[in-house]
Amino acid sequence: MSIANDFASRLDRLAEVAVHVGLGSIKGQELLMTAPLEAIGLVRRITEHAYKAGATVVTTLFTDDETTLARFRFGHDDSFDHATKWLYDGMASAFRSGAARLAIVGDDPSLLSAQDPAKVSRANRARSTAYRPALELIAGSAINWTIVSAATPAWARQVFPGLPDDQAVAKLWDAIFKASRIDGDDPIAGWHKHNGDLHARAKIMNDKRFAALRFKGPGTDLEVGLCDGHRWAGGSGKAENGITYNANIPTEEVFTTPHRERVNGTVSATKPLSYQGTLIRDISVRFEAGAIVEAHASAGEDVLKRILETDEGSYRLGEVALVPHASPISQSGLLFFNTLYDENAASHIALGQAYAKTVEGASEMDTAAQLARGVNQSLIHIDWMIGSDQIDVDGVHADGTVEPVMRKGAWV
């Protein structure tokens, strides 16, 4: 069996994987998609596959970097505490009525880097507050949802500086196709096997029942206490609506929920973080009893500090994830300046909101009970990369005994 490898065929297979692996199923559901304008080609392929698979209505909300930027360049000061609450409430309402969610990401990683950090932070905070009801439904896996990427010129220029736009975009698409595992004879079967591998790795970690993980390497000496009753997850999972889906295309991680009060030590980022158009470089922070008490960055430190000030939970961790340095994305040697890719090239932690699904019984708890169990709550959820081929990870048992989990970024 041969398989076509021209761009159009690969784009179509990415769309097929997004619908049949990412969303898992869309039959009888609405699909709410978000995408940068430049991703229109992928949007059209996904829309076609979704309708063929039985979607009732597919709606795409497009974003445009130039109009996003116009707000910061020309907007009056009172603009920046404002968000489109009607739209985010509408999204939450769509999810409650059973709609699935697909995000195509590919925005300019440093779109807002030259803008006033105070305005950027106010706008982010207003957006996060308005988005909270919809985000809770996604974070709680009420519905099947997935994130995929599309190469855009602004993003490609950052990954391949110095190349003409068309070459940079072509190279970035190639990297996206490879990472998204759409090139085998049967990509869907390939994804079933990959999900099986990630489930097996999560089972190994679950059987260990570690009380904490210790990360050690250059600039990093961090102990991350895990929630009592935490569960490791990775690859496909089941949403509350009964559909098995893959939240990220690609995905290489296994992850679980740390205890919001049991994180101590220092940690240095191993890759830059692009957050809402601001590039934050060389993050280094110190935790005491779960909370960040000191934070530095060589670029974007202002924005980082304002992110941390979002709420009480933004100083604390909501996720810890392990990714081997042998991951295909890591092996590409590329720095993507895009969390979906960079977080699947390195072990990482996330500031802010925790996933209740990775703590036994937490999905049925109210917020107060989740907090008491150590499940962090916040308006934000921001992954940042702390793994590399120089980082060792140990598991710490409740009785204090220690065993190696990763050495130099590889599974032991």
Added chain:
Amino acid sequence: MSIANDFASRLDRLAEVAVHVGLGSIKGQELLMTAPLEAIGLVRRITEHAYKAGATVVTTLFTDDETTLARFRFGHDDSFDHATKWLYDGMASAFRSGAARLAIVGDDPSLLSAQDPAKVSRANRARSTAYRPALELIAGSAINWTIVSAATPAWARQVFPGLPDDQAVAKLWDAIFKASRIDGDDPIAGWHKHNGDLHARAKIMNDKRFAALRFKGPGTDLEVGLCDGHRWAGGSGKAENGITYNANIPTEEVFTTPHRERVNGTVSATKPLSYQGTLIRDISVRFEAGAIVEAHASAGEDVLKRILETDEGSYRLGEVALVPHASPISQSGLLFFNTLYDENAASHIALGQAYAKTVEGASEMDTAAQLARGVNQSLIHIDWMIGSDQIDVDGVHADGTVEPVMRKGAWV
């Protein structure tokens, strides 16, 4: 004073007119825009002018003909009774919170002409039902709103068949700029004068207090009874939020509300009607006591009949408008296959929902009281053109005396 006439300058002036004449003001308001993807250039100019004028957040919901078509080509049968209620409810919620509305139209006039009329009609009906709460706020002038056009290749091909796309698009933009009155030394002052002319024409008609209008010409012998207490309007008007706005760019009409039970006779359309992607040609209908009892079309008759079956009010009139044949749009000699243009080139009537604002006291009435007064209610509001240089219009007074209003399409 000289004025730049390159494309970029004219596009920018159209955006300026859309914000400062169309919306009138946007200071401290959200702006909700809808646009075809191909209108991105105009969207960006409008967004910039809106932020400069004090908009809090500008959100554009884009439509894409290819994904719209994909639903009809690939969607399962149960798709077509479905609409994005969450999105239309969100729009209504935005308007209730004070958002302004700007629609850029430019879609393919015959996008769905080859699709199953039953599916098209089911989808339209579901959409109209979901859109109703938002439409009521617009039809009731709760907020400032406006419609402008952008040239798209699919639309331009229909207006200028046989020309290469780039030439057709350039010619259509030129026609849009001319019709939108953006080419004078001071387009905003020009619009103030034009609004003054339309207000003066509406005053003449209001002073006459006609009980009915009679349209006579080839295939047309129609009497349109007017609502008791009707008011003629045209040009700028004041929204309930206090802002003076122009609902259509361009606009050449004066219009009022017919009585839903007092329309009798036959009428033939003078231009084709493009409705939701279906082109309906040579409409001819007969009214009895306000309701259409017979309807024909040489193309799209199926869709026309299904439109009429929408509800009890879709058989009846919600608007009657007078436009002189000397209107600049009419004089361009072009057939636009786009209601915003064609309705401003010819006198027209609208099936369906009436504007309460053009009946004394109706804005404060509930639906039952409006119906009793003769103000039609429906899910739809579809304008179609019945004027030309061969149509005479008479005004009929309550005592039965008749006086000429238009002869051969010109004001008497």
